[in-house]
Amino acid sequence: MSSCPGFQGRKPTPASFQGVNYSWLCHPDERKSCGACCGLYNYLDHSREALEGLLEARTLLFQRYPLTPEGLAAYKEEARGLHHSPPLCNEIARCEFLGFVDDERRRVGCLLHPALHGEDLRELSPYGRDLCAEHLCPSHQYLTEGERRLVAAVLDDWYLYGLVITDLDLVRESLKLVADRVGCMPSPEDLRRGAFKRALAEFFSLKEHWPFRDRRPRLGKYWFSRGEYRLDHPFDDPWDRLLCSLETDPSQWGQAMGFLQRRIERVVGAYLGEDDGLRPLG
Numbered sequence: 001m002s003s004c005p006g007f008q009g010r011k012p013t014p015a016s017f018q019g020v021n022y023s024w025l026c027h028p029d030e031r032k033s034c035g036a037c038c039g040l041y042n043y044l045d046h047s048r049e050a051l052e053g054l055l056e057a058r059t060l061l062f063q064r065y066p067l068t069p070e071g072l073a074a075y076k077e078e079a080r081g082l083h084h085s086p087p088l089c090n091e092i093a094r095c096e097f098l099g100f101v102d103d104e105r106r107r108v109g110c111l112l113h114p115a116l117h118g119e120d121l122r123e124l125s126p127y128g129r130d131l132c133a134e135h136l137c138p139s140h141q142y143l144t145e146g147e148r149r150l151v152a153a154v155l156d157d158w159y160l161y162g163l164v165i166t167d168l169d170l171v172r173e174s175l176k177l178v179a180d181r182v183g184c185m186p187s188p189e190d191l192r193r194g195a196f197k198r199a200l201a202e203f204f205s206l207k208e209h210w211p212f213r214d215r216r217p218r219l220g221k222y223w224f225s226r227g228e229y230r231l232d233h234p235f236d237d238p239w240d241r242l243l244c245s246l247e248t249d250p251s252q253w254g255q256a257m258g259f260l261q262r263r264i265e266r267v268v269g270a271y272l273g274e275d276d277g278l279r280p281l282g
């Protein structure tokens, strides 16, 4: 049996994540991270509970295998059996090496990352080591620094953070609509006002708890049929784009629009100091 010199028997340790040059957007701080591009949400059932269970099972299983080529291949084979649900999209990989990378289970990340082992073990990646090492999703390019920092400062859990930070329409359109009403683009410094931070966090949490959700398999603006993705049509209106990002059922569009407008108004009110963010949401 061959081995990876120097790595046999070594296990990930949370401390080894300190000070490593990850993309800031992927691992903003100790309280959350994103794993969307490793296929985290590519399950018909991508509920928080289902993904939490999957990541936990993978993380525990990974610890039972040596970090040798044979050990990692055997882990990958067994981890395939942990997929709890069919994929939304057949073309997008669901990497078995995505797990939790801290003891607190607050950060999702690559179990083969060099930050954990001192050497890059991602040759077993579905994308290949180089692509894993170099990939930066469109949010790095198309969100402004201010937008990225706002989302990272407002959200504190991996599930919601990954859903929101990769949804360009949701972040850009919602913040633009607020900016249009308050006269300037909100900045991370504005979050010092607790009411505004609370209201924005509540708004982004709609991504997980949207009451007008489409029954079709969805992830953001895309819906899926037989493992292939579809887009109804590109919307020009920012409100429509937001409703699409939130996976709105087309038959409930009108009702959902009113609800969405009230939620944006609440963020505006909190920004302007007219709403303390404690009023029950309607």
Ligand code: SF4
Pocket (backbone or CB within 6 Å): 023, 025, 026, 034, 035, 036, 037, 038, 135, 136, 137, 138, 139, 162, 165, 166
């Ligand atoms: S989807 Fe983007 S932010 Fe998330 S882990 Fe991948 S590159 Fe990082």
Ligand code: SF4
Pocket (backbone or CB within 6 Å): 037, 038, 095, 096, 097, 098, 099, 109, 110, 111, 112, 113, 122, 124, 125, 126, 127, 132
């Ligand atoms: S091997 Fe690549 S695709 Fe798999 S979890 Fe690691 S970074 Fe993501």
